[in-house]
Amino acid sequence: DVKVTQSSRYLVKRTGEKVFLECVQDMDHENMFWYRQDPGLGLRLIYFSYDVKMKEKGDIPEGYSVSREKKERFSLILESASTNQTSMYLCASSLIQGYQGEQYFGPGTRLTVT
Amino acid sequence: LAKTTQPISMDSYEGQEVNITCSHNNIATNDYITWYQQFPSQGPRFIIQGYKTKVTNEVASLFIPADRKSSTLSLPRVSLSDTAVYYCLVGGPYGSGNTGKLIFGQGTTLQVKP
Numbered sequence: 001d002v003k004v005t006q007s008s009r010y011l012v013k014r015t016g017e018k019v020f021l022e023c024v025q026d027m028d029h030e031n032m033f034w035y036r037q038d039p040g041l042g043l044r045l046i047y048f049s050y051d052v053k054m055k056e057k058g059d060i061p062e063g064y065s066v067s068r069e070k071k072e073r074f075s076l077i078l079e080s081a082s083t084n085q086t087s088m089y090l091c092a093s094s095l096i097q098g099y100q101g102e103q104y105f106g107p108g109t110r111l112t113v114t
Numbered sequence: 115l116a117k118t119t120q121p122i123s124m125d126s127y128e129g130q131e132v133n134i135t136c137s138h139n140n141i142a143t144n145d146y147i148t149w150y151q152q153f154p155s156q157g158p159r160f161i162i163q164g165y166k167t168k169v170t171n172e173v174a175s176l177f178i179p180a181d182r183k184s185s186t187l188s189l190p191r192v193s194l195s196d197t198a199v200y201y202c203l204v205g206g207p208y209g210s211g212n213t214g215k216l217i218f219g220q221g222t223t224l225q226v227k228p
Contacts, residue, residue, distance in 0.1 A: 105157025
């Protein structure tokens with residue numbers, strides 16, 4: 001089975017801190033994604049990566065950056081956390097290039113910024 | 115961008131067939147339609163994907179009319195364990211000209227009652 005793991009299930013950070021969210025997949029997938037999920041807004045794409053060191057902005061990239069130095073690992077970075085970034089963050093990966101491939105999601109990281 | 119619209123919530127009873135419709139009026143030629151299921155505290159899980167007409171797998175069917183401006187997820191004989199949020203996703207392959215942005219619907223909360 002494909003496994004997507006995220007570094008933390010729950011995280012509490014202070015405003016202004018630099019935050020790293022890590023995601024690892026074990027199936028050699030080309031594509032990896034970061035979403036945030038908020039009540040009433042569903043899932044919104046922050047960034048995705050289609051290859052090592054390659055990235056593409058999603059719907060809401062402002063305030064975030066990403067890093068993909070190795071194929072299996074995709075990191076989401078909040079350079080200076082703010083309270084409006086309190087959310088559930090979901091990582092996903094997919095094999096087929098592009099979006100029509102099935103995405104495998106991790107369990108999510110619930111980030112609270114105080 | 116192919117914006118999607120789904121009902122916010124639906125109720126059903128065990129053993130009934132449930133149909134959830136997603137509207138996507140601006141779907142692009144290369145876009146696929148994918149449905150995901152999400153339980154509380156978990157990441158979404160792939161259910162089914164299609165491009166046109168009808169697709170069926172072991173858990174659901176997906177009906178897509180000729181104009182592809184909507185799609186209907188059909189769950190046969192639901193049980194209590196089907197209580198979840200269901201998301202409709204429209205997106206195409208990277209580089210297809212659709213600006214690379216994935217659009218998730220806001221999700222439909224299905225409540226199955228005994």
